[in-house]
Amino acid sequence: MNERMARDVVLMSAIENADQERRILSDEDRTYASRSANELSQWELADKAGKGTGLAADAHAELFLSKRAEQVLKKVADRHPAFSRFTGLPGGWRLFGIVLPLAAVLAGFLADRVADPHRVDLLSPPLLFILGWNLLVYLGLLLLPLAGRRQAGGRSMLTRFAGGRLTMPRKLPQALGTALARFGEEWTRLSMPLSAARFKRTMHLAAAALAVGAILSLYVRGLLTEYRAGWESTFLDAAQVHAILSYLFAPATMLFGIEGFTLSDVQALQTPQVASAAGGARWVHLYAATLLLFVVLPRTLLSLAAGWKAKRLARRFPIDIGQPYFRKLTAHLGRSDASILRIFPYSFTVDETRDRNLAAVAQMLIGEQSRVMLRPSTAYGDLPQDAAADKDIALTAALFNMNATPEKENHGAFLAELARGRPGGTGAKGATGAAPFLALIDESSYLERIGGQAGGEQRLRERAALWLQFCEMHKVPAIVVNLLNPQSRAVDIERGLATLATLDRAQ
Structure with a gap:
């Protein structure tokens, strides 16, 4: 996706992740946004297919996320008009890229006027400074890969320069203000490569413009006045000046x-003698050609290279859609039905309330389009039946009650059988494309049992750690959930999804 699409998607992510209490966007708003985005992306896909073009799976997901972000941001902007100022791309880079080179041309044009406007100084401080500074820059560019920690410090400075600060309107709700603050930090981090490329492009262009301004100044003044060439120095004699200028102007000649x-030419131009009008144009040509070779051409090429990189990054902005948030939203893409979370309870009778809240857990794991397939509870000591019979499963989960103590002969055998019985799979993810497999540990009954007992929180942590360690030993990702209050374990679910994503990439 391009820069604009990526910015909208990151902003949408910040809003929805910060709005856990659904004060900005309700569940109905989010479901509607997903359905609308799915329809819009399907229409665009059909149009591309009719023209003989198509989209890969990742491109389809990016298109869906972009369309959904448009719906979400429009809804938020309609409800909070002050929010609309944050939905557009900042224009600071464009202004910076125009103003700085123009200012550099003017500075270069005026730089040589600090000297005698009627004399070409063979040791002109402004022109020598421009050449010397650019040579130091080239040396720094060659050594930059070896800079290590110093480079990190420069990057930190650029982060502050590029990221700026978000000024929050007073009328925004607290959750939305928090979301925008998080977005500012995340977008600054993600856009760092693009900002660096734009910054380099502008700085290289400004350096070339400074030299162009100095060249223009030399020739414009030469049209209106007669240059008299000369030089003077307290510490350098004519032979030393001749050697310096010979090396400096050798490429131009x-x-x-x-x-x-020659050396006699340099000696003849040394002041306090009267500066000579003879050969003034020659020194103008030498300085202009040297500035062109050492500054204008290299800096222009560097600016073009940085500009090409900036355009490439702006057209194809690097954003990881494999993160848990994006995986939940895009899990249903490419399926005719809603994504299915298949649950196998073990020695666990799921009551009506917990059954209803499993749908909320499924949305947190898979997305708004998800639905739950709750299989019959397996009795203690038994193994699951027909685990491979179901099709189009997005995610399979074993459901355990934290009240129980995990046992290798029973709970471990149950996990192993489910891993083997998934369609096409063994382990965390089958080589033949089985749906991901994890364990859900419900803490709700255990919390009810320990109540407000002294040391209850410590006992809960210890029991949760025991279950997580047990599942890790069996190489099955595990997530602690609360089927009476699913949102209380939202962070654990996000962490578990990140683990699943890591396993998916490793397989």
Whole structure:
């Protein structure tokens, strides 16, 4: 996705992740946004298919996320008009990229006027400074990969420069203000490569513009006044100046065929003698050609390279859609039915309330389009039946009650049988494309049992750690949930999804 699409998607993610209490967007709003985005992306896909083009799976997911972000941000902007100022791309880079090079041209044009406007100074401080500074920059660019920690410090400075600060309107609700603050931090981090490329492009262009301004100044003044060449120095004699200028102007004399100079020529131009009007144009040509070779051409090429990289990043902004939040939203893509979370309870009778809240857990794991397939509870000591019979399963989960103590002969055998019985799979993810498999540990009954007992929180942590360690030993990802209050374990679910994503990439 491009920069604009990526920014909208990151902003949508920040809003929905911060709005856990559904004060900004209700569940109905989110479901409607997903359905609308699915329809819009399907229409666009059908249009592309009719034209003989198509989209890969990742591109389909990116298109869906972009369409959904449009729906979400429009809904938030309609309800909170002050929010609309954050939905557009900032225009600071465009202004910076225009103003700085123009200012550099003007500065270069005025730089040489600090000297005598009627004399070409062979040791012109402004022109020598421009050349020397650019040579140091080139050296720094060559050594930059070896800079290590120093490079990190420069990157931190650029982060503050590029990220800026978000000024929050007073009328925004607290949850939305928190979301925008998180978005500012996340977007600054994600856009760092693009911001760096744009910054480099502008700085290289400004350096070239500074040299162009100095060249223009030399020739414009030469049209209106008669240059008299000369030089003076307290510490350098004519031989040393001749050696310096010979090395400095050697490329210009060789490539452009400009008339050279001898030691006697340099001696004749030393002041406090009267500066000579003879040969003034030659020194103008030498300085102009040297600035062109050492500054204008290299900096222009570097600016073009940085600009090409910036355009490439802006067209194809790097964003990881494999994160748990995006995986939940896009899990249903490519399926005719809603994504299915299949649950196998073990020695656990799921009552009506917990059954209803399993749907909320499924949405947190898979997305708004999800639905739950609750299989009959397996009795203690038995193994699951027909685990491979179901089709189109997005995620399979074993459901345990935290009240129980995990046992290798029973709970471990149950996990192993489910792993083997999934369609096409063994382990965390089958080589033949089985749906991901995890364990859900419900803490709700255990919390009811320990109540407000002294040391209850410590006992809960210890029991949760025991179950997680047990599942890890059996190489099955595990998530602690609360089927009476699913949102209380939202962070654990997000962490578990991140683990699943890591396993998916490793397989």
